[in-house]
Amino acid sequence: MPNLQFYLGQRASSPDGFYIEDFHNNWYGDYSKLERVHSYIQWLFPLQERGMNYQAKELTKKEIEAFLEDETAKKRLVKSYKLMLDFYGIQLSNDTTGEVRRANNWRDRFDNMDRHTHNNLRITRILKCLGTLGFPHYQAPLVRFFLEETLVKGNLYNVNETVLNYFISAVIVQQQRKELVEYAYKLYEVKHQFVVPKKIKSTFREGTFPRNKNPIDLKPDLKQNGIYSDDSDDNTTSHQSVSLC
Template sequence: MSRVNFSRLCRLIAWLKHNVWHIACFSLRCLFAIHRAFVGSSTVNKRWSKVRGSTRDEPGTSKKLSEPVIEEGVEATSDHESENEAVAGGERPAEPEPEPEPSSEQPEYSGYDDDEFDSKEYRVETTDDFYCDYDSCWEIEETQEDPFKSTWRPQAHSSSKFSRFQSAARDMQNYRHDYPNQRHSHRWNEPQSDAKPNLNFYLGCTATLPDKVYISDFHYDWFGRYEELEYVHTYIQWLFPLPEPGMNSMASTLTVEEIHDFCKSDIAKDNLLMSYKLMLDFYGIHLCDEKTGEVERARNWRERFVNLNCNTHNNLRITRILKCLGILGFPHYQAPLVHFFLKETLLNGELPRVKESVLNYFMFSVRDTRERRSLIKFAFDNYKCKDEFVWCPKKIQLMWSRRSESELQKGMNRYESEV
């Protein structure tokens, strides 16, 4: 018996000696892949600020919030929306703002070289696999006369994942093109008496319907009241109004005139910023930079992530919040929040029941085309099963894969030359 074991051991040693070079190369490749995952994405992130700062009309610098100008009201109730999503499913004056939990594992929010996402390499043919009729990310300019004009092409894939993405993409392109085919009604069931109900609510002049809650009550009484924020389903359309209806038939859809006046009002925009902080705290997130919109985990993130993962109707709420930010003066807040959710779902493995919404909806709410492309690339780089990635055309995926392999090979060559 011992002779047999000794013989096997000799053969194993001989095999290891013969294959030591292959084993060493494989180990180096693994180390470079791990290094790139943790360091490469951070390096890439440092270039994002240039992209964000140079490609969009920045709204006025956000001011520190002061008390909103308002009357006192009563109590309120919360939301559940209908945004066609096919997914399952302020600070309190007496308390200091919660400090975020330090997290060294989280990469900084980032972007790519200024010229990369303007390249004509990003133009794709409609015959490309995973080309989506309603995804305008890969056009050089979004100037289509009809954003919903469909071009025939062979159906190279019939995955349910791509079908869900295409359905979501139609809704998100409708939003990014300012609802071109939608008639803007104020309320579903009632004659309209107030010409600008959403603006007047945010100025503190009127309360929500049907609950009669004023904006000041939300900001000073509802902060940290997680049960109400979770289970009340009538407030979200008032806190984050859109030109599309939600589930509260008493809420009003935004009009073009309201959007224009809202964006010119410091009071309304400051109150919207407080509403955003209120909901971020509910989700376990902290706004760490009011100027750039950068966010990070809040102190209470563990408990709030459990709630977010269990109650998937919050995916709809977050989609509405992102859309509202893009319409009412805070488009630069969209990409940092989406990047945060991409990190949590793809890198940190948190929020598994939010991941599909992040990829189908959150990413495509971002109005700036280059930021959207950058977020999709970040998602692709950190998506484990590349063969199942359906959120951009195959041509783009292959281009990114070739670049990654080239960068890895250059790193290997540098390492070998140093050794």
């Protein structure tokens, strides 16, 4: 169980050779390293799918079950989450509910997200991992935060469409996904241009959306802006690869 062993401090990441405590103690706040290095995110937030680091290992069902029973591993996962939230200019304001808010450095960190769109993939990975390894209640608050920042406050231009089409879809609780889509629709300025995320259209196929006379718009998704960036190159976009870093 390489991912669980990593979180228990029994093995180092590969190929970098860092232990979980190294990341928590030495990488926190080192924004240049967190941006530049692309091989750590698969160890901090493992999934049941392969990412860009082929020396990282996919989660197995047995490993997930063991992780969920281990309080040390789960507490360290929260530390990893806080590490990356700080990198994105966000704070976990409530460890119990998962509520988040802007950090003091949010302007600089938001600018970094807009310039380096591979972070959209990283955040999608983080959301999926939280849902898999015992923190599904952390997913919706983070997605709601991004909806407010993009649709209400007009920030994170290059994250906007990713929130609607990928972040929401990563939320595993169906009712929360539906509520987030309805919330996004309420905030969306041009209602007739709102596109329901294709991965959760089936939630709304029956009747209207959301609980009023406005018909649901089920046209194909608009061309995405930067969300397919390969983690090896911040400035290229590809519709062939959506590997989550």
